[in-house]
Amino acid sequence: MxxxxxxxxxxxxxxxxxxxxxxxxxxxxxxxxxxxxxxxxxxxxxxxxxxxxHNITQGRFSVLMILLNRCRSNSGTLGPAELADAAGVSRATMTGLIDTLERDGLVTRAPDTVDRRMMLVRLTDKGRALLEEILPEHFKRMSWLMSPLSEFERQTLVQLLNKLHQQASKFPAESPSAAAV
Amino acid sequence: MxxxxxxxxxxxxxxxxxxxxxxxxxxxxxxxxxxxxxxxxxxxxxxxxxxxxHNITQGRFSVLMILLNRCRSNSGTLGPAELADAAGVSRATMTGLIDTLERDGLVTRAPDTVDRRMMLVRLTDKGRALLEEILPEHFKRMSWLMSPLSEFERQTLVQLLNKLHQQASKFPAESPSAAAV
DNA sequence: GGTAAATAGTTAGGCAGCTAACCATAAACA
DNA sequence: TGTTTATGGTTAGCTGCCTAACTATTTACC
Structure with a gap:
């Protein structure tokens, strides 16, 4: 996007x-x-x-990656709300993303039997296979993009961006002009 | 967005x-x-x-700013294609943006009498007034966001980002894996 | 135990981005 | 001059992002 x-x-x-x-x-x-x-x-x-x-977008890709990561540690399932939070989008947006991912057979959606409000989203074998096909080139491009920067420059860039991240996270969610204080 | x-x-x-x-x-x-x-x-x-x-989005804002800037140098009008190019979006997207801006009375759209394929988009007084209302707070927020960075750090950040820009602009528009070369 | 508040997920409606296809006009060229 | 090509703008259809409102379930609390 x-x-x-x-x-x-x-x-x-x-x-x-x-x-x-x-x-x-x-x-x-x-x-x-x-x-x-x-x-x-x-x-x-x-x-x-x-x-x-590979007929996939940044948003869908992020969801698949989050699921892949969580697979290692947890049960391999996450609810839409957790996914939305991890991906930084609204729950409504995540519903739409999961819709298309499910339609394409890359994830499954199943109701949680314990908490009956919850849905459990899980990466399918097809989804995992797609990631394994995409990721090598994905990482190659990252390396290519960053290749003009030395290791030291990368560290510097990360530090500077972290400062901005710290500042942005201080931003008051509501108050509009208070930011100028 | x-x-x-x-x-x-x-x-x-x-x-x-x-x-x-x-x-x-x-x-x-x-x-x-x-x-x-x-x-x-x-x-x-x-x-x-x-x-x-102010009921405006990043996309609309960019269009208004481009028009405001061009006002100083040129006749103050631009065609949708030029706007799309300057803003880095497709012509189709620009048509949509101009539609809503025109609906809200922030720009006007008039046919060019010389080249009859062209439309001329112009910032209205209302559009200019809106910008003048938005911009002070807009710039205040920029300053606030960047305030953790010293002048030297800002220069460093710009230089590093410029290196990435140089690299990204080298990216072959079509060939997919050639990037890894 | 029963009502109120919080949480999970979805739906509806809107905007913004894209590609592909289309029409009108202009430019290039044979 | 006439045909081909390129350009400018729009439309249609898709995805993804949002907020607001809604339903169902769970939790908190009196």
Missing amino acids: PNLLLKDLPRYECLLEAAKEFPDLEPSACETFLHLLRGGDESVRVMESNLAR | PNLLLKDLPRYECLLEAAKEFPDLEPSACETFLHLLRGGDESVRVMESNLAR
Whole structure:
């Protein structure tokens, strides 16, 4: 799901110019933000073009990967609510994702006999086989994408992104302008 | 449009473990990639919660910003194809975006008398007023989000993201596995 | 034990992204 | 000049994302 992507980011001088009109615009913050968006988006596109060859999308892929990981530790089943939480989407979205995955035979959905509100989603053999077919190229592309960065640069990038993650997680879910404080 | 987001990224030891099963998995590349995705996604969410208060989405916002920028230099009008290219979406998507923007009175659409295939999209006064209402808080949030990073760290981050951008732009649009070469 | 609150899952309606196909017009070229 | 090709815009149909509202079940609490 590539997001909207500005092809040419504004040059720094333009940001400086715009800052005269909008005193709240901090050019270096804006520049960093736009680069981050573009970087994330382009990376997703590179990976998605691989997934698309197997008729699968980023969203479906994430669900399959979560199930695969949980297989190792737990019983191999998860409820839609847990999946939604792990994947960072709404429960309604997860219902739709599971619908298409089930339709294509990649997961199964069965009612939980203990808690009768719950459904148990499980990766099928077909789903696992699909992942094993996709993953080698998937990981190759990751390596290719990151190949211009040295190990040190990768660590640096992760640290910087972690700082942003820390900050974003502080964001008050509701209060709108309180963020500016 | 927040993309799908893994809430808890796998720990590095898990990546090392998984690399035993998938020899193509390069743990540091994978870790960097996942952090990048999460960082971009979280940042978008912070900004979008502001736009949503004004009943606008990231996609619509981008179109308005492109028009605002072009106003300064050009005649203030752009065709859907140019907009789509600048925003990095398909022409069909842009048609839909302009539809809703026009419905809400934020842009106008008029046929070009010279090239009769073209439409000319123009920002309305209402659209401009909306931007002027949104932008201060928009820029405040950018600054808030980036506030944990020093100027030097921002420069570093931009440089690293630029390297990824260079690499991603090298990506062959069609050939699937040639990327691994 | 019985009512209220919380939780799991789904459904409905809307927007945004995509591809593929289509029509109108313009440009290229024989 | 006339045909072919390219371009601009739209439409149709799909997926995926959201919120809000709904049902069923479980839990909490009086």
